[in-house]
Amino acid sequence: SQQGEEDPQALSIQEGENATMNCSYKTSINNLQWYRQNSGRGLVHLILIRSNEREKHSGRLRVTLDTSKKSSSLLITASRAADTASYFCATVGRGRRALTFGSGTRLQVQP
Amino acid sequence: KAGVTQTPRYLIKTRGQQVTLSCSPISGHRSVSWYQQTPGQGLQFLFEYFSETQRNKGNFPGRFSGRQFSNSRSEMNVSTLELGDSALYLCASSFNHEVNTEAFFGQGTRLTVV
Numbered sequence: 164s165q166q167g168e169e170d171p172q173a174l175s176i177q178e179g180e181n182a183t184m185n186c187s188y189k190t191s192i193n194n195l196q197w198y199r200q201n202s203g204r205g206l207v208h209l210i211l212i213r214s215n216e217r218e219k220h221s222g223r224l225r226v227t228l229d230t231s232k233k234s235s236s237l238l239i240t241a242s243r244a245a246d247t248a249s250y251f252c253a254t255v256g257r258g259r260r261a262l263t264f265g266s267g268t269r270l271q272v273q274p
Numbered sequence: 275k276a277g278v279t280q281t282p283r284y285l286i287k288t289r290g291q292q293v294t295l296s297c298s299p300i301s302g303h304r305s306v307s308w309y310q311q312t313p314g315q316g317l318q319f320l321f322e323y324f325s326e327t328q329r330n331k332g333n334f335p336g337r338f339s340g341r342q343f344s345n346s347r348s349e350m351n352v353s354t355l356e357l358g359d360s361a362l363y364l365c366a367s368s369f370n371h372e373v374n375t376e377a378f379f380g381q382g383t384r385l386t387v388v
Binding site: 193194196198203204205206207208211213251253255259260261262263264265266267 | 278307309311316317318319322329330332362364366371373374376377378379380381382384
């Protein structure tokens with residue numbers, strides 16, 4: 164079963180705009196990871212944020228984590244058409260090793 | 275460094291048959307996990323292997339099994355295939371068994387059961 168939900172389910176923006184995706188989860192975690200998937204292919208690891216971290220950056224990506232609200236957000240700045248993909252958050256729960264995925268956000272960036 | 279390699283990429287099988295999927299992790303990675311992705315259930319964890327031992331198992335029936343070899347390559351097997359087993363099967367490798375280790379995924383094997 165899914166750990167939580169991602170919001171929105173789908174997002175369509177213009178190239179150059181920022182895209183923000185949110186993820187909520189249900190249980191205590193060790194870390195939260197974000198992945199990108201293009202058209203039903205493999206998942207590409209984007210960023211890992213540990214439970215004791217609040218914010219992390221990687222290039223045009225910014226991830227925040229609020230463990231008190233059990234939520235995370237992924238911000239993609241200055242989006243490009245190549246960013247078009249599905250984005251998934253995944254958590255590693257306390258005492259566990261497996262990734263539990265959210266339902267994903269489909270991002271469409273219009274050129 | 276080569277990424278995670280899954281073979282075959284596509285597979286069509288008939289109900290009742292069995293299937294074996296293969297995963298070669300990134301060189302030096304010792305942990306391999308398997309996930310099933312379907313439109314209805316999303317991404318779900320099947321099992322994880324580390325040092326040839328199954329360390330974690332998801333909530334799947336016994337028809338789903340796996341193993342890991344001494345070179346860290348892993349196989350998963352599904353017996354008595356059902357239509358609902360049609361899915362994208364993804365393999366992920368990690369350097370070790372630590373919880374804060376990134377997982378790197380292969381391109382997946384798309385299994386269609388007819």
